[in-house]
Amino acid sequence: MLEELYQKVVQRDPSQPEFHQAVQEVLESLEVVLDKHPEYRSAKIPERIVEPERVIMFRVPWVDDSGEIHVNRGFRIEMNSAIGPYKGGLRFHPSVNLGILKFLAFEQVFKNALTTIPMGGGKGGSDFDPKGKSDLEVMRFCQSFMSELFRHIGPNTDVPAGDIGVGGREIGFLFGQYKKLRNEWSGVLTGKGREYGGSLIRPEATGYGAVYFGEEMLKTRGDSYQGKVCLVSGSGNVAQYSTEKINELGGKVVTLSDSSGYIYDEDGIDADKLAYVMDLKNVKRGRIKEYVEKYPNAVYTAIDPDLDYNPLWDHKADCAFPSATQNEINAKDAQNLINNGVFLVSEGANMPTVPDGVNIFLDHKILYGPGKAANAGGVSTSGLEMAQNSIFSSWSREEVDEKLHNIMINIHSQAYEAAKFYGDPGNYVLGANAAGFRKVADAMMAQGVV
Secondary structure, rough: OHHHHHHHHHHHHHOOHHHHHHHHHHHHHHHHHHHHHHHHHHHHHHHHHHHOOEEEEEEEEEEEEOOOEEEEEEEEEEEOOOOOOOOEEEOOOOOOOOHHHHHHHHHHHHHHOOOOOOEEEEEEEEEOOOOOOOOOHHHHHHHOOOOHHHHHHOOEEEEOOOOOOOOOHHHHHHHHHHHHHHOOOOEEEOOOHHHHOOOOOOOOHHHHHHHHHHHHHHHOOOOOOOOEEEEEOOOHHHHHHHHHHHOOOOEEEEEEEEEEEEEEEOOOOHHHHHHHHHHHHHOOOOOHHHHHHHHOOOEEOOOOOOOOOHHHOOOOOEEEEEEOOOOOOOHHHHHHHOOOOEEEEEOOOOOOOOOOOOHHHHHOOEEEEEHHHOOHHHHHHHHHHHHHHHHHOOOOOHHHHHHHHHHHHHHHHHHHHHHHHOOOEEEEOHHHHHHHHHHHHHHHHHOOOO
């Protein structure tokens, strides 16, 4: 029955491979759940949950600094609101299309359900590329984008956040335009600046959360990060703060990357080196290859499009934190990780491992935390920001970090216990999908056919 549903999804939207991949991974986990809960089949919950409640698509015209007019495409996928207002990031990147955003929104539904905070799932963005644009060009684009999006969002309806290409600068411009159009101040966007309603720990949250989830997985084997060599991909917020937290817990990060290539620093990327990377990427908006000019003992490797694997994942290590983008670990990469001694993978990015790679991890019984569980720290802290906004309050760094840590412990516990209950202990893919699905399915059942 679920194979039939999957084929129907593919036939209905044949040009959305990322969405097909996300749906397939969840449906494969649900057979065992539906066998124990036939009422979900009768209510057609699987058929309803793969279909967005609403898809919004619109043009975004804007003017560059030379006076030339450009037109981009804007999107918002409001996937499921059974347990709360739609919640999920906005991504500005040339690769953005309907299929990628549907996959991200679909994943977000289950991720948000695991957080224990009442949030539905959504995602949005544009094929606009903020790289190389001036602040004024980014502002004009964001104002045009929000001039349409504002009609569809609100603090109790849909609360976007940042994602790839949407950082503090973009959130500020988007929030300012929303506030002007609506003539109200509300917690409609998360990831805001600290000065106007943002939460402490929000930039750190996804990276910290992935490391906290990995820590809980290690505890199931009586282990810790102490002395562990770790591979991290990416060099944005997730990678930066994963590195910071790994260092804090006694591990050693030896890689970081961007779209041009990666650096390998056998001595480890310590606090001083990480501060340099943060300045390079967050302030100067430079390329990771500049790292080796500052630290010549490190090695930079440019991306080779002819390779059928990523050499970043081909170093001796204990742990891996894919923190860049979807499908960055293929089957060969997964096997290389296993061959090089990696026994823990905690995903900071969304769906960074292809299905064949996931199967390799599961077959080797390593500690594998899928993105919908391991990277839920970001949206969890967005939920905490929403809570602070709703009571016009602000919590300390320590309070937010403690709440985040406890949420990640709880997410791990839900996934761990669900995997055990459904007969495959240690399979966090099954556990996360089953636990997230059941919460959403029960809410949908209670609310009728809507």
